[in-house]
Amino acid sequence: xxxxxxxxxxxxxxxxxxxxxxxxxxxxxxxxxxxxxxxxxxxxxxxxxxxxxxxxxxxxxxxxxxxxxxxxxxxxxxxxxxxxxxxxxxxxxxxxxxxxxxxxxxxxxxxxxxxxxxxxxxxxxxxxxxxxxxxxxxxxxxxxxxxxxxxxxxxxxxxxxxxxxxxxxxxxxxxxxxxxxxxxxxxxxxxxxxxxxxxxxxxxxxxxxxxxxxxxxxxxxxxxxxxxxxxxxxxxxxxxxxxx
Numbered sequence: 001x002x003x004x005x006x007x008x009x010x011x012x013x014x015x016x017x018x019x020x021x022x023x024x025x026x027x028x029x030x031x032x033x034x035x036x037x038x039x040x041x042x043x044x045x046x047x048x049x050x051x052x053x054x055x056x057x058x059x060x061x062x063x064x065x066x067x068x069x070x071x072x073x074x075x076x077x078x079x080x081x082x083x084x085x086x087x088x089x090x091x092x093x094x095x096x097x098x099x100x101x102x103x104x105x106x107x108x109x110x111x112x113x114x115x116x117x118x119x120x121x122x123x124x125x126x127x128x129x130x131x132x133x134x135x136x137x138x139x140x141x142x143x144x145x146x147x148x149x150x151x152x153x154x155x156x157x158x159x160x161x162x163x164x165x166x167x168x169x170x171x172x173x174x175x176x177x178x179x180x181x182x183x184x185x186x187x188x189x190x191x192x193x194x195x196x197x198x199x200x201x202x203x204x205x206x207x208x209x210x211x212x213x214x215x216x217x218x219x220x221x222x223x224x225x226x227x228x229x230x231x232x233x234x235x236x237x238x239x240x241x242x243x244x
Contacts, residue, residue: 015203027236028056029069030103034083036073047185049073051202058200081105088114089131090229092123094213095243096222097131099205104234113232121225134241135205138166139184141177141191142199148175156194163190178206207241219244 023154039046043053044190049070056066072079090098104110111125118124125135148156160177164187167178179187179217181203188201222242230238 022136023068024059025056025061025065026233028052028059028061029072030083031236032056032066032069033073034103037075037083038073041070041074041076046193047179051162055202074190086110087132088124089128090118090123091126091130092222092240094215094218095211095241096123096213096225097126097134097142097207097211098123098226098229099131099135099239100229100235101237102232102234103236110234113234114229115227117232118225121228122221123225133204134209135207135239137181137203138206139179139181139187139201140206141179141184141188141201143175143177143191143196144199145173147176147177147196158214159175159194160191162197162211163187163194204237205239207239210243211241 003019032049033199035046035049035052039048041049043050053066053070057067068112072081083103084101084107086104086107088100088102088111090100100114102110102114160168160175164183165177165179166183169176169178177187177191184201184203188198191198219242222240223244225239226240226242229235
């Protein structure tokens with residue numbers, strides 16, 4: 001199977017943005033708290049929480065921070081803040097589009113910060129479904145190439161397809177495995193049964209068609225918008241239709 005994966009690029013951009021502002025643990029804690037609030041504090045029965053905790057562990061978040069975030073979500077401890085998920089659709093220059101996912105305890109603050117950032121940089125909030133129809137919501141699982149050593153690639157690909165996978169995008173250093181959102185947990189379990197441990201996994205928006213911007217100055221402007229959105233305190237994920 002073939003296709004294009006933005007995982008490596010967006011992953012590097014997210015790491016750089018979070019490191020620059022020192023906000024990685026705060027965003028991860030909010031993600032854990034929300035997942036625990038929605039589905040309980042047991043990672044075995046709450047798949048969304050399990051993904052959030054695994055992501056936090058991969059970022060070397062201390063166990064005490066993780067446990068505290070879970071307890072905030074279950075109501076065992078906390079500061080009275082109530083977090084919720086909000087998705088924003090954004091129109092950028094030259095046909096660029098963005099979807100921003102936020103976890104916030106104050107939607108008025110979040111949308112105000114976002115509007116200020118967009119207005120200063122030639123972008124604006126779109127109306128409901130003005131952008132989302134250009135994207136598919138999919139599960140993704142990243143398997144690093146070194147895990148594939150000694151295995152027959154063709155046979156392994158067929159085995160992975162049999163786990164319930166919809167698509168496999170083979171990059172130089174990793175395989176990007178796509179699933180239907182509701183199948184993500186089962187596919188991860190099946191991959192582990194094949195001896196494959198995901199580097200990262202989750203749900204994300206993927207553009208149905210990539211936008212290629214030839215002008216380097218405009219592309220740099222679009223990338224700046226992407227990074228500025230990502231750096232906002234309440235924004236958890238940003239997706240774009242632009243091919244970097």
